[in-house]
Amino acid sequence: MNTVLDIKGLQVAYGKVEALRGLDLTVRENEIVALLGNNGAGKSTSVSAVSGLVRPRAGTVTAFGEDITRATPWSIVERGIVHVPEGRRIFSRLTVHENLQLGGYTVRDSTSIDKRIDQVYALFPRMAERRDQQGGTLSGGEQQMLAIGRAMVAGPRLIMLDEPSMGLAPLIVAQVMDAIVSINRAGTAVLLIEQNARAALKVAHRGCVMESGRVSVTGSAAELRADPQVVEAYLGA
Template sequence: MKTILDIKGLEVAYGKVEALRGLDLTVGENEIVALLGNNGAGKSTTVSTISGVVRSRAGTVTAYGEDITAATPWSVVERGIVHVPEGRRIFSRLTVHENLQLGGYTVRDSSSIDKRIEQVYDLFPRMAERRNQQGGTLSGGEQQMLAIGRAMVAGPRLVMLDEPSMGLAPLVVAHVMDAIMSINRAGTSVLLIEQNARAALKIAHRGYVIDSGRVTVTGPATELRADPQVVEAYLGA
């Protein structure tokens, strides 16, 4: 399998607090990789560093064979890597359709934007029903669908989803996870950051567990689901 994202020895600190301590991680082409861990483990810092929002003090981030360790956030998006942040961060006063249009701000071909928006509406029919509704009036689950849909309008080769299940009812979580699998089947690689290890490992090909900025366990998702350490810490006995 071709590696499209390769992180080696990544170190990040906020002042004297070390958030990442020599993190190694890879994502393969057409793969869903789950990044699991408790609050404060370094999951969000990892994706924020990949996307150029946070700067590392050591280590490298390579995407599609190119070193993007020092790349700006907008140039990372232009390279086909899109970050859906924790908390959705949609534009609450803009309509669903306007939010989706903004997802294509790096896309120069307007017809491609229109086509991708229609694909989002096919993936999330509820968004089509609410296309003229302000984003701030949507439910939490609908806002998560909108945030994912907005990312897909950029046409990413790799999409990084930070806690997409947070605060959602179990049925909505299942719907979001189904959508992530559909996105992956259509050819987009996924780095899935989750505290909900059970949901993430059901759809992931591989997974990493991090604790205090270090990888503690890694392997195929099927093996992680049976790993006593993972079961005890994240899945329940």
């Protein structure tokens, strides 16, 4: 299985605060990797470093065999890596359809954009029903679906999702996780950042637990679900 993303020895600091302290992480083709950990563990910083939003002071990020450690955020999207940030960050005054169209800003073929938007509407029928509705009037779950859908219009080979279940009702969480599985089965690798470890490990192939800016435990999803320390810390006894 080919490697999609390979992070080695990544270090990121905000002033004197070390957010990442030698992070090592790999995502392979057709894989969902869950990145777990408490607040402050460095999960969001990890994906921000991959997407070029923060600059590491040491270490490397390699994607599809190419060093992207110093690449610009827009060129990283063009390479097929899309980041869905925590908090959704949709354009509240634009309609659902306009938000989705903006997801294709790096795509030069308008036919491809239209086809991908149709695929998003098939994946999230609720978005099709609300295509002319302003993004800011959607529920939290609908906004999350829109954020994921907008990312898919870019045609990613790797999608990084930062806390997609945050603030959502359990039924909506299940729908979002089902959509993530569908996206993965269609050929997109997924790096899933989650505090909801139980939901994440139900859909992931592998999991990594972050503590203090580095990965402390890694293994298959089944192995992590059976690990007493992971159960106690993240899944509940």
